[in-house]
Amino acid sequence: MNPIFLVGVGGMLGALSRHLVGQSLPGERRDTLVVNVVGSFVLGALTAGLSDNSAVLTLFGTGFCGAFTTFSSFAFETVRLYERGKRRRAVGNAAVNLVGALVAVALGSAAATLLSV
Template sequence: MNWLLVILGGAIGAPLRYLTDRAVQQRHDTVFPWGTFTVNVVGCLVLGLVTGAAVAGAASSHLQLLLGTGLCGALTTYSTFSYETLRLTEDGAKFYAAVNVVASVVAGLGAVFVGIAVAEALWA
């Protein structure tokens, strides 16, 4: 049963990542990977909300598997982030590569903390 929840979450998260990445990237005429940045930060926010809800007792282990493992696991992408950062470096856009690394880590951690804080405010 648990693996079905992960599969269902992944089946939603993977196309959501692709469609969000395409929609965001089409709106920006820059080499910076805004689409990947967006899905990773949103995924961190969702994971923070789910984690905070779980700690408060408001999210079951099934919901954690569906949203945390399945959806967020497929929505976020460390491999694409790494590849795009490497590509920026190889293409001579080292400043953008550095910004991508720093901004992704800071925004991702910030989003997790915001998600947890919102969950605590709602369910504590």
């Protein structure tokens, strides 16, 4: 199947899912953290071998996870906190998002490895 189509469909699903998470988690920055951590977990699992199918990786890894996770929102929210004089919150937001995403990738990778045994 055409990779452009797969990325487009995955991206559409990821963007819609991102919007639904934003609607269901009111409050500043919660939704961004959740989608970044969940998306990182999924991407970690996919790239660790949960799927060897290149179409699945393109659809879900590049398309869905690419649209679902949101580095730009995370960066914007962190800068806005800093500009508003909430420097500790800005650093905390950056740390929680980055560490959370890295831990989620590792956990997703470990989960995929365990499932493939």
